[in-house]
Amino acid sequence: MSAESLRSPWFWLTLLALALLGLFVLYPLINILTASVTGEGQNGWSRLIATPHYLEAIRNTLILATAVTLIATAIGVPLAYVTARYSFAGKGLIALLPLITLVIPEVIAAQTWLMMLGNNGLITRFLRDFGIRLPSFYGWFGLITSMSFIYYTYVYIGVVAAIGKFDVQLEEAAQSLGTAPGRSRLHVMLPVILPAILASALLVFTMTVGNFAISMILSHRLPLLSVVTYQAAVAEGARDITMQSTLASVSVLIVMLVLFLNRRIVARGKYEIVQGRGARPVPLRGLSGLAVALPAGLVVLVSLLPLISIMLGAFTASRGPVMQWGTWTLDNLARVFITAPQPLINSLTYSGIATVISTAFTALVSYLVVKKPNLLTPFVDYISAIPLALSGTVLGVGLLATFHGGWLPLSGTASIIVLAYVIRRMPFGMRNGQATLHNIPNSLEEASISLGVPPVKTFFKVVLPVMLPAVASAAILTWTTTVAELSASILVYSGGRETLPIQVFRLIDSGLMAYASAYGLVLVAVILIPIIVASKVFRIDVFSSK
Template identity: 30%
Template structure:
């Protein structure tokens, strides 16, 4: 006898969740792969697009370049982030709270602003380039592989820092004391005890760095100059669409999905084999550095943070400079701000409107889906939990292409509308809020909900009056961080936008391409100050003084 479905609010949420993921994630991915295997001329099934990619070095070299720069960025970020986390966690560092806030700000600011800033600093007409040229010294080129490596490493090492710092706080000092009592000290103690304990965490952080570096579009587009990587190649082929290149771009996008999926699954396999739980009954004591070691560590950390913050400081400074056309001239002025409010005001309002709308939907879906997957487990909720992982491994530019391919014709024509940009933001940011909501729910005892129901409240009323209220502070703090990344989104927006739906990040990119550096700096300053303001609100809402991942 078949089991009768019990229709209630949670059944509706289950169906809604499956519908959202199916319509806006699975169906677009299916459209992407269908397009990738279609002959551009006849529409027949064919491997021609993939053969074309691997036949020409111009194309497959972009994959090699992507792996080269991404691997180097990941290695450097792991080394730098782990060293900073080690000293910041185990030793007294002056102005530690300020340093941590600066590190987080550098993480949450968009990397393409970093690329643009380094062009102003070390480009062909940059400040340092001109200064050194007066003394006959050539400043190393900021363009190509080296520039991409510099920008992305300074942008992404905070991921490793935040992950590793959180893990090191959970190491029990008894393990360290036992090692020291057996004669293990100094660098040997770090290599044989601390590093193995935090290896799973380092791998998780390295995956975040790798995925972000692999998917980044703005940095290599601005300063790559011939050093083509996959996201730039996909974008170029897709927007040109000369001779039906959309199918070829879809094939490259499909390859990126396969690459990132494979790396993600490999990382999950390794972490699952090496994972364990640490219970810090006695956290490691914070020590004191002395003499030259103290000076060297402080100098290293302060210089690193200063380099990380240079992009924000440069754009704020240059936004107040006078401009003549696209050239900065002597003197200060608010002309750049007048220009953007007169001509690009829509981009500013669009950014806040789209991101806030997306966050409202994300908070609702994140809380309700998290409740389903933690409190009402079934094969359907397990399916939803699995589907929610997919956006982790889809680069923004690829997501933009999948949505355009899926919703570019009737009956669901969304291309060119604000809705498609909001959907992309929801799909990309929902997993983060979903994971933080689930973590909060695991910390809340079900007994409080049971007590409410035993007193006559319905399960639905209990959720909204009890559970949701207890979840909200943690969910809101996570949503604020997601909102910050949403306002800085470029990879998918650059493919989905039209003149009426342009956002600030897209406007900054287009202004830099046009060499309108004054207006680009003014827009970047607004975006940077918005990020800092949102960070202050995050610290107030969460009651924390740091950000843990």
């Protein structure tokens, strides 16, 4: 390495970023992997193989993830196709409303599904009056149903973009050679959009494997990997991390294996999305339009049940766990803002601090990776992407095991919650920052430096203002996702530091659905208000990475 590189402030900033990532991302992950074989007592993998309960949890998780992935794909792909290729009554709402499910925290989704279809749910009781008895929503039925109607949105978003970029002239060429329209779509369009479908399916699979909130609330007596990992962490604390680390390692290995298989499958094809003239949506009227609009509308309506039911539940009176439907009250919301406001205060404080730290760190690191590459920046880039492969439960176990004691005892403080937030959502900022920086010509920076402005000052005066829309978008996404975070924070929080998702989870566990709905409604408002203000007032495209 040249002496000039060593004198550069960018090299030392890169080294500092690498040290921080190594300490707070790589070190906890290494702790998890090594503790499974080097902990006290019997080897964790031996205990895993010898315990039928753990093996059953792994098997059930794989079955659940496969089922949810298949069903979510079966819902998301057709919905994406009809939205991209047809025009019908209500299409605007049907295309837009699924995005709302992205900002509904999963703990609220699980709670409100129970309020609708649980043993004493509103729909369950209504159908029971007519002699129709639904199966219990706990276990397989509830898990598969709720997760499928949440995660299909990720398939829908990925596939509708791929279909929109597909050049319809390829289909037309196939049809001009005598191929039937349906066959041309199957043999021409499907192979081209297949990578997008597989990438979306991979995301659904990994999210299902790492899902904590819905799994914990709806699994009942059905063992699942995220649930038994949490139970091992709660039961053993930081005294014996062998078993919790082993279970967390299994989760990481499953995600890595699925990612490897996905890449192998995609690599076998040589297809690319050909951007050209997209297909003009075909207008549908009468029965044909109704035949498309009704199923699509029903899917969207079902996926929005959580939002509808939480609004009703927040204003419904209750006596303990018994909801008095049709009796309205403001007492539930008074509890959130007056009687017990600490979870709200904690969420706003912790998420605000995490958003500031994450936004500043990812903007700087993105700049180093894209504009100031050196021998260290590839390592910074790779390590910063690791949280994408970690579930919240795995991250929580790693942080708890690493910072429970020793020279940096963060356990039991608010700092470890903020740290979990920053690490978990760091890739959002990295994606937005790097995508924007690739589009900023180097000549802007070079011109500023040639006029005598120092490099660091040039970054703040020239580059950062151009990055500002992407930075703001990343900040809002970080805010909305950290406010809703549960799976990592529930492992590392301590008494008096409950956040809104943790409070909702605890109230659901106690059967107090009305109070849980009030906290949940406030949580949804805290998530939605910044998105609405950013998009409507400041014209920021929150969900864009460009």
